[in-house]
Amino acid sequence: MSSIAICSPSSLAADSVITGTYFLYAATGRAVEHSEWAQRVIGLSVVMLCALLHGFFVRLAIRVQSALTVVKLLLLLLIVVVGVCAWAKGNGAPDAGFRDAFHGTSVHPSAYLSALFKVMFAYSGFNALNYSIDELKNPVRNLPRAALGGLLVTTVLYVASNAAYFLVLDPETVRRSSTAVAGVFFTNTLGNVWGQRIVPVLIGLATLGNVMCGVFAASRLIFEAAREGYLPGGRVLGEISRFQSPLAALAVNCLMTALFIVTPPAGEAYAFLIDIGVYPLWLFQGVAVIGLLVMRRTHRDLPRPFKAWHIANAVTIACAAFMLVVAFVKPSEDAAGTSGSIPYWAAPLTALAFIALSCGLWYIQIVYRRGLERSLYHGKHAGFG
Structure with missing residues (x-):
């Protein structure tokens, strides 16, 4: 429920x-200083477009989603190639980017927390396939292959592209560029026409592909939760439309996403949205891994198609504990992260409030109203055709 709501x-x-x-x-x-509401209006339009495509043109949406994923992969490869070529021609800034690379690095834990939140957000899409297992062929075999394979490719491309940024741009330019660093990178290497006008549009389309994948996964999560009795209105939210899509679930996800776009304070929305989303994600991932380890001892005879590695379990629990605790530690004056009018404790506290509300909804729906017994899945199973 926290995944659905936050x-x-x-x-x-x-x-x-x-x-x-x-x-x-x-x-x-301009990389920054845009109209805050211009960004939000475009964001609202993007979410509505993705919801409409997945709701009424399912096959087309999947094709567009796949095409935009290819665009993103090609753009990441282009960043690496352009960065290396610029460095080889002597047009880069390797001395500024890599000499004394850790100069000025903060030792305050809140700075590392902020960095981890953003990094974990960048890689969090690896588990999106879990929400659409009902539509996946042979999930026991294909799910771990797709998740691990996709994560490996993403890791290599992300690390290589970040290295390419620092072959061309000095650290201060990267910092000033904020979330549009790729646009500044291409402007510096390819010029104003390709670098500023054309390639950033392709980057925007690739990011739109991320939204399409997220809308697809989130709507399936709402759909399945409603059918299993975890959400009220299961007869509506768990309904498959004549377009072979969960229209009601798509509408609910679109509405909640729109609220998150328009409600955060101006100028700090991006960092706040990431922090408020990553915090409950890692709370439950840490708890889930602990539960997994407990079940290994208490339910030794359960079938296990695949087994999580011990090192992965330990790292996950350690990261979760660090992020959950340090989020409430006051950052230093120069620490990166949410600043300005939003207090440092606002994001984790808001996330905990949402979690408490979700627990209340779970108790009402599952315990008081006996949602599991009354669900659409009780005694039968129906999925996408």
Whole structure:
């Protein structure tokens, strides 16, 4: 329920805002100082477009989603190639980017927390396939292959592209570029026409592809939760439309994402949206891994198609504990992260409030109203055709 109410819509809202940022960069040539509401209007339009495509044109939406994923992969490869070529020609800034690379690095834990929140957000899409297992062929075999394979490819491309940024841009330029660093990178290497006007539009489209994937996964999560009795209105939210899509679930996800786009304070929306979404995500991932380890001892005979590695379990629990605790530690004056009018404790406290409300909804729906016994899945199973 926390994923439905917080994690998914806040992540989609953040990606939608970034889509607006790149389209505005292509139009104005500025990486920052855009109209806050211009970004939000573009973000709202992106979410509505993705919901309409997945709701009424399912096959087309899947094709567009796949095509935009290819665009994103090609753009990441292009960043690496362009960065290496610029460095080889002597047009880069390797001395500024890599000499004394850790100079000025903060030792305050809140700075590392802020960085981890953003990094974990960037890689969080690896588990999206879990929400559509009902539509996946042979999930026991294909799910771990797709998740691990996709994560490996993403890791290599992300690390290589970040290295390419610092072959071309000095750290201060990267910092000033904020979320539009790729646009500044291409402007410096390819010029104003390709680098500022054309490629940033492609980056915006690639980010739109992220939103499309997120809308697809989030709507399936709402759909399945409603059918299993975890949400009220299961007869409506768990209904498959004549277009072979969960229209009601798509509408609910679109509405919640829109609320996350328009409600955060101006100027700080992106960082706040990431922080408020990642916090409950890691709370439950840490608890889930602990539960997994407990079940290994208490239910030794359960079938296990695949087994999580011990090192992965330990790292997950350690990261979760660090992020959950340090989120309430006051940052230093120069620490990166949410600042300005939003207190440092606002995001985790808001996330905990949502979690408490979700627990209340769970008690009402599952215990008081006996949602599991009354669900559409009780005694039968029906999925997508």
